[in-house]
Amino acid sequence: xxxxxxxxxxxxxxxxxxxxxxxxxxxxxxxxxxxxxxxxxxxxxxxxxxxxxxxxxxxxxxxxxxxxxxxxxxxxxxxxxxxxxxxxxxxxxxxxxxxxxxxxxxxxxxxxxxxxxxxxxxxxxxxxxxxxxxxxxxxxxxxxxxxxxxxxxxxxxxxxxxxxxxxxxxxxxxxxxxxxxxxxxxxxxxxxxxxxxxxxxxxxxxxxxxxxxxxxxxxxxxxxxxxxxxxxxxx
Amino acid sequence: xxxxxxxxxxxxxxxxxxxxxxxxxxxxxxxxxxxxxxxxxxxxxxxxxxxxxxxxxxxxxxxxxxxxxxxxxxxxxxxxxxxxxxxxxxxxxxxxxxxxxxxxxxxxxxxxxxxxxxxxxxxxxxxxxxxxxxxxxxxxxxxxxxxxxxxxxxxxxxxxxxxxxxxxxxxxxxxxxxxxxxxxxxxxxxxxxxxxxxxxxxxxxxxxxxxxxxxxxxxxxxxxxxxxxxxxxxxxxxxx
Numbered sequence: 001x002x003x004x005x006x007x008x009x010x011x012x013x014x015x016x017x018x019x020x021x022x023x024x025x026x027x028x029x030x031x032x033x034x035x036x037x038x039x040x041x042x043x044x045x046x047x048x049x050x051x052x053x054x055x056x057x058x059x060x061x062x063x064x065x066x067x068x069x070x071x072x073x074x075x076x077x078x079x080x081x082x083x084x085x086x087x088x089x090x091x092x093x094x095x096x097x098x099x100x101x102x103x104x105x106x107x108x109x110x111x112x113x114x115x116x117x118x119x120x121x122x123x124x125x126x127x128x129x130x131x132x133x134x135x136x137x138x139x140x141x142x143x144x145x146x147x148x149x150x151x152x153x154x155x156x157x158x159x160x161x162x163x164x165x166x167x168x169x170x171x172x173x174x175x176x177x178x179x180x181x182x183x184x185x186x187x188x189x190x191x192x193x194x195x196x197x198x199x200x201x202x203x204x205x206x207x208x209x210x211x212x213x214x215x216x217x218x219x220x221x222x223x224x225x226x227x228x229x230x231x232x233x234x235x
Numbered sequence: 236x237x238x239x240x241x242x243x244x245x246x247x248x249x250x251x252x253x254x255x256x257x258x259x260x261x262x263x264x265x266x267x268x269x270x271x272x273x274x275x276x277x278x279x280x281x282x283x284x285x286x287x288x289x290x291x292x293x294x295x296x297x298x299x300x301x302x303x304x305x306x307x308x309x310x311x312x313x314x315x316x317x318x319x320x321x322x323x324x325x326x327x328x329x330x331x332x333x334x335x336x337x338x339x340x341x342x343x344x345x346x347x348x349x350x351x352x353x354x355x356x357x358x359x360x361x362x363x364x365x366x367x368x369x370x371x372x373x374x375x376x377x378x379x380x381x382x383x384x385x386x387x388x389x390x391x392x393x394x395x396x397x398x399x400x401x402x403x404x405x406x407x408x409x410x411x412x413x414x415x416x417x418x419x420x421x422x423x424x425x426x427x428x429x430x431x432x433x434x435x436x437x438x439x440x441x442x443x444x445x446x447x448x449x450x451x452x453x454x455x456x457x458x459x460x461x462x463x464x465x466x467x468x469x470x471x472x473x474x475x
Contacts, residue, residue, distance in 0.1 A: 127276035
């Protein structure tokens, strides 16, 4: 082979490979490998996770306020209408000694936490907000979650949106069931009456419009996790 | 008369790195396109003039946000492990001696710039690499390490909060990660340009390992594109 041919061939193959890669999803055959990497990453991320690792945004950063995007999967803002659905309650069930059905009053009687934290969206934006609610760990204690509850599913009335979590992340002190945002009651656009919010997971893991919290022995995926986004999604 | 130039391990890690880097950059740009700006919600950001403008589709890889994230978080291991293997190898095998900065490198680099700008007539004397090239190859692993560290800060802003805070918080960690990527792109583009226009014979050395020292840029007036220019031999040329 002549040097010139070799150079042309090398250049040609490289260019072709780059052009083929442009904007593509990559070879289908790599999916298994990507899933394998995702599992390995999860093991590493769970190893790094600590209840003492807290999110604390600088006081110099401004709260997002009205700049916090409203997001839901239904066609219109999901609103709980008591005339149609009866009084809203939050059901805590599954692997618990005493299943609970909490009204908003009962939820607000649990120790109240107000925290200013980051919202980490999978898209790459962040928003600082001040959230009010009760700790998920207090709720778990009140319901008497059993030791075999390794996962928790958070379900909603937003077109059956749900996401399941590992118990360690759910029990992080900054994981709250929120009913207040920036000193006011949560609005419909942000997940009223109550939503899950924690800086330790990406936004899509934080189910809004909560109806049920189910302690489980196994994970059961979630709305975005089932579509290819990573299930763990820890920060 | 060809001599051995690059050990097979250096050649292997070079090409694995080329693939890993292209995929890391393409998938990173696809992820960036989900929010092609830096400002925190409700704030503005000082230093990015192209806020809101997505990166062109041809420069992205992964197809959609989740696809790109999955590629990015898988390929990062190949990038890191391959880079670490290369660093350990050149440390143990001695190639680091050709890359580590030495006294006089700055002067030599200045002479190379003068030469490329036609201020200086003759190609400065060089070792395996010229001083500019050496600087670039020395900077690459440092930039790669910065890419990994800033990337970790973006990936785990709560678990590795001290690291993210050190960079000025998540928004700036993401910005530094982006700038390091840009620096890697610029160096890579210059690298490829110089390979094809100054020393195309070195492509052989990074594929088969062989290099013909008689074709070294130093011996044939190696300014960009000069090897393509057919020139009449003049007395002036004979002098040099």
